[in-house]
Amino acid sequence: MAVKNGCNADLDERKAIFFPFAGALPNLPVIDGAACLRSQGGECQLCREACPVEEAVLFAEQEQVIEKTVGAIVVAVGAQLLDCATLPALGERPGADVYTSYAFERLLAQSGPTGGEVVTLRTGKPPAAVAILHCVGSLEGAQCDYCSEVCCQNAFKFNHLIRKKVPGAVIHHLYKELVMPGKDGFALYRAIRDDPASHFIRYPSLDVLRVEEREEGYAVAYTDASGVAGEVTADLVILCPALVPTTDTATLATLLEVQRDRLGFFAEQHNRLAPVQSTVRGIYLAGTCQSPMDLQKAMGQGMAVAGHILSELVLGERIEIEPVTAEVDAERCAGCWVCLQVCPYKAIHRDESGRRACVNALLCAGCGICVAACPAGVMRGNHFTNEAILAEMAGVLA
């Protein structure tokens, strides 16, 4: 039974029993329940018969929900590429040789549909010209009003590899901005820039781009940043779509009660002082779920998170709580829940009676926002109590 291989961007097919991807851990084949003939009432057991180890293929295994109590949660669900299928710049229907950066990455891979050979699907021959569209969706509109950070690096890597595999190929880069920061970025860019086979065209917005399928390949029509119209032809077009939050980021954020930023990514607690902490203590963020970033930064964040957790959750040791926290005078709390609404850290909940507020000192960051907000004046800001502040005021104004 063969179905489209999502791992290779649907460019080839795989079996109903398959290895998810080269190097997957654990390196075991899995059965795709939806594709397996048995799930459709069939009696097939070809895979079991082919397997030399008895009882290694288990048909009875079911998905399980496992509940665990944990001391910390790491969110590292990554980002996804902007869906390009509906972009007007691509016309009615993106052609066979219009690839997203992900799909092209698979075309380059040894384990990809062509074993790493760069050929067009239309002709089976190497491309004579390639157009790479940078910034597709990025730097535009309210939702993608940012640079996706990895695309230029990615595009120049593609350029480098295409030229190695197809030495005669000409490469057109259409970009809004070129961003190659860091100690290695410029060297790669310079090598591509100084190569006579690379051409650069700056376009102001996707509105002025049109990818059209032609008899002999593709044409990318544009109006460049200085207003001059032009066209390049290519046998293969690569789009570098914006990195956007994954489809289930919103659901996950609601489930965890952590905030998202204006773009929909998981919000860090502070962009400089606490970049891997979510808005809730004990829930950490690593990688592109927080913001577009390259591998190096994502790795750095992962390690920072591991460090935070290992140093905070030491077996047998108590967690230290900052002394500056809020505390409710439960006797006098009116249960108006104003504090619950203003706390940025979800540190306040209803107590067992459901009538009074209660602060979780572990989650409280001690900002005092709830203290100022409590209309009954019964939320106490430890170390910054009303009495202390008023006495201080009386002192300095005397």
Next chain:
Amino acid sequence: MIRQQAATAFEPKILAFLCNWCSYAGADKAGVAQLSCPPQVRTIKVMCSGRIDPQFILEAYRQGADGVVILACHPGDCHYKEGNVHAARRQRILLRLLAQFGIEAARCRMDYVSAGEGEKFARVLTEVVEAVSMLGPLQWNTTD
């Protein structure tokens, strides 16, 4: 003539609420840079501008302050995410209330000073002292 002399000699009392993470450090910065800051200002540190209860400000006037300043982290930079948003909202509401008592907006200023902005710290305080000096001592007006 006598009244005029009294007016020029008027030294306002200003109370400034400083956020621990920005303006309190900004004050330090101003000090290290040896910028001159108006001596009429007395400071109170809070962890975040969001801790400032509008009642503190009313109490400050009651105890003789002629003006109050709230210095918070820049929008988007609050250490606690949104404390400065709450502070700004409360200050705007308070200004409306103060207007009903005839208290001028210049006596209750909110501004944003980061930890690096020693110069802005000194400038804002100087401006407040000048503005309040022009207005003269605070007089409660409860007749309308």
